[in-house]
Amino acid sequence: MTQSVGETSWSTRLAAGSGVLVFVLGLSVLVGWVSGSRALIQVLPDLPPMTRNTAACFVLLGMALSALALRGPRRVVIWCAGVVSALTALTIIQRFLQLDTGIDEILGPSYINVGLVFRGRMAPGTAVCLATASIALALSPTRVSSRAAMLLGLNGSIVTAFGVAAIVGFLGGANLAALHTAIGLTLLGFGMLSLAWRVDADPAPTPRWLPLSVVVAVVAATLGLWRALFLGGYEPFALLPSAVLLVGCVLAPIFALTVYLAQRGHAQAEALRRSEAFLAHAQNVSRTGSFAWRVASGEITLSDEVYRIFQLENVRPVTLATINERVHPDDIPALYEVIGRAQREGHDFEYEHRMVMPDRSIKYLHMVAQVARNHDGRLEYIGAIQDVTARRVSEEALAQARAELTRVARATTLGALTASIAHEVSQPLSGILTNANTCLRMLIADPPNIEGARETVRRAIRDGDRATDVIVRLRAMFRKEEPTKDSVDINDSVKEVLALSRGELRRSGVAVRTEFAMGLPAVAGDRVQLQQVMLNLLLNASEAMSEVHDRPRQVLVATTLADDGHVRLSVQDSGVGFLPEAAERLFEAFYTTKESGMGVGLSVSRSIIDRHGGRLWAMPNAVYGATFSFSLPALA
Ligand code: ADP
Numbered sequence: 001m002t003q004s005v006g007e008t009s010w011s012t013r014l015a016a017g018s019g020v021l022v023f024v025l026g027l028s029v030l031v032g033w034v035s036g037s038r039a040l041i042q043v044l045p046d047l048p049p050m051t052r053n054t055a056a057c058f059v060l061l062g063m064a065l066s067a068l069a070l071r072g073p074r075r076v077v078i079w080c081a082g083v084v085s086a087l088t089a090l091t092i093i094q095r096f097l098q099l100d101t102g103i104d105e106i107l108g109p110s111y112i113n114v115g116l117v118f119r120g121r122m123a124p125g126t127a128v129c130l131a132t133a134s135i136a137l138a139l140s141p142t143r144v145s146s147r148a149a150m151l152l153g154l155n156g157s158i159v160t161a162f163g164v165a166a167i168v169g170f171l172g173g174a175n176l177a178a179l180h181t182a183i184g185l186t187l188l189g190f191g192m193l194s195l196a197w198r199v200d201a202d203p204a205p206t207p208r209w210l211p212l213s214v215v216v217a218v219v220a221a222t223l224g225l226w227r228a229l230f231l232g233g234y235e236p237f238a239l240l241p242s243a244v245l246l247v248g249c250v251l252a253p254i255f256a257l258t259v260y261l262a263q264r265g266h267a268q269a270e271a272l273r274r275s276e277a278f279l280a281h282a283q284n285v286s287r288t289g290s291f292a293w294r295v296a297s298g299e300i301t302l303s304d305e306v307y308r309i310f311q312l313e314n315v316r317p318v319t320l321a322t323i324n325e326r327v328h329p330d331d332i333p334a335l336y337e338v339i340g341r342a343q344r345e346g347h348d349f350e351y352e353h354r355m356v357m358p359d360r361s362i363k364y365l366h367m368v369a370q371v372a373r374n375h376d377g378r379l380e381y382i383g384a385i386q387d388v389t390a391r392r393v394s395e396e397a398l399a400q401a402r403a404e405l406t407r408v409a410r411a412t413t414l415g416a417l418t419a420s421i422a423h424e425v426s427q428p429l430s431g432i433l434t435n436a437n438t439c440l441r442m443l444i445a446d447p448p449n450i451e452g453a454r455e456t457v458r459r460a461i462r463d464g465d466r467a468t469d470v471i472v473r474l475r476a477m478f479r480k481e482e483p484t485k486d487s488v489d490i491n492d493s494v495k496e497v498l499a500l501s502r503g504e505l506r507r508s509g510v511a512v513r514t515e516f517a518m519g520l521p522a523v524a525g526d527r528v529q530l531q532q533v534m535l536n537l538l539l540n541a542s543e544a545m546s547e548v549h550d551r552p553r554q555v556l557v558a559t560t561l562a563d564d565g566h567v568r569l570s571v572q573d574s575g576v577g578f579l580p581e582a583a584e585r586l587f588e589a590f591y592t593t594k595e596s597g598m599g600v601g602l603s604v605s606r607s608i609i610d611r612h613g614g615r616l617w618a619m620p621n622a623v624y625g626a627t628f629s630f631s632l633p634a635l636a
Helices: 009-035 038-042 052-069 074-097 110-114 124-139 146-171 179-197 209-231 237-286 304-310 320-326 329-345 389-444 450-479 490-507 527-544 601-611
Strands: 288-294 299-302 349-356 362-371 380-387 486-488 511-515 523-525 554-561 566-573 615-620 626-633
Touching (some): 009 038, 009 052, 009 179, 052 074, 052 179, 074 124, 124 179, 146 179, 146 209, 288 304, 299 304, 304 380, 320 329, 329 349, 362 389, 389 450, 486 527, 490 511, 490 554, 490 566, 523 626, 527 554, 527 626, 601 626
Parallel strands (some): 511 554
Antiparallel strands (some): 288 299, 288 380, 362 380, 486 523, 554 566
């Protein structure tokens, strides 16, 4: 796994600050050239001038360095560093081949307007330094990687060393470069070193380039100093003791600093290793792994726990295709839809799906992902994957037990109801039968007993009335019960119903999609009764798709706020559907097309919705399936 080691902001500030100083230095010399100010070009009359090309290169490299430090547009870095590379490469070629390609005067004849006596060609050392610096900057990505840090660090130390040597050289009268060019190079090199310090994606405790660049810098500066003193007329070996002393003095603090940094780096690496081990342990215990998905490149980074969950320990690299091979075939269409939408829209997402392991066992995974745009603005998701198999298995067992219980309860209630109806109605019925028989006998007697017959018919009518009464009373018992009027949030209620029926729906291979309207007003009603309606619609939708094998079994549960201010919920399936002319019959009591159906679900649902002042209706879909909807007045 990759990780980011602390990014020091002081290094960013130093690099950006150096970039700005280099830019200002170059710009002021250019202004000097344009305005003919010798003080700006030469600093002192007897010092060599900074050429226009060098000044222009400083302006460009100052911009490139600041842009890199501040993570500015990469275009700027490439353009600025590219122009400097080309210019300095040509200068070096000119020098070796003794040519004049005209680039020295590209910004105008330098020696004419300020009255200098030689042509304004960049010093070779300066050209080499600027060329390597520009190449290192051009090759650096905006976010410094360990390899780019190495390149920048080494280059920066060479440029700094040359700059320092050139400054020191002046003391002995050696002109490696103009004085302010030397200062500019030192600043530039220093800025590059600071940038290189911004270590990223590199778990090594200390930058690997540090010892190397320390040696390069010390050797170059010593040689520069030595040469300067030598040119200044000193005997070279007479200087040895003082040079050794000086080098020792310089090396000692550098050495101490290196050791200190190495130790600190080691301690940081150790702390990081420990916190990683801690995190890995926590991931293992909670069966939760983390992942990062860079959408454009398709690059996927997984924590060890995810490899374990997916049982992909020996597979590298893992791609979306590798993961998809493990996804349960029934969950693939819905997963593709979630992934496709995440790729297109860049929204956080949450999803649960199953995976089939090599031993054919099934795992349930819960995935949560958040958008985390990476440094160059590209879409990236960072998230967690939890193995929820144990929980789901027990939930399913629970749901199965609950469904069984509901079935038993339903049968029991119906049984009790039937018994009570039978009991209440059978008495008047047998009364009617007895009276009717007696009446018949009285009428066929010879002579017929008209008065007796009349009396028995009256009794039969009384019994008939009693039976009607019983039925009316029973109906009243079921119908008149006023629903309680609580404030019900339809979105929350249907979410609960979906959570409860998840196991049942999954067993039937149904993928559920939801589209909930935001900020939906509440409705007044009995939450439990309304949830009963929702559950009935959902299970009916699932049953309507049980025979479907040639297309995905999909249910879309949507809520909207209708134009009339009513809250509407619809359940759309891809099942067998029904004929338009049957739309109303479905709601009749005891109408069913199912072998084990009772045909009361929709009629009870409609009476519940009616009692809430709403409407429940059904419509066949244009292609497959049907949509059942209800709408309820919003709570004022
Ligand atoms: P049951 O489900 O016991 O049959 P219902 O009253 O819930 O009782 O449904 C009555 C009938 O309506 C069903 O038998 C079925 O023919 C039809 N029906 C219900 N929901 C759907 C649906 N989503 N698609 C097609 N037909 C349906």
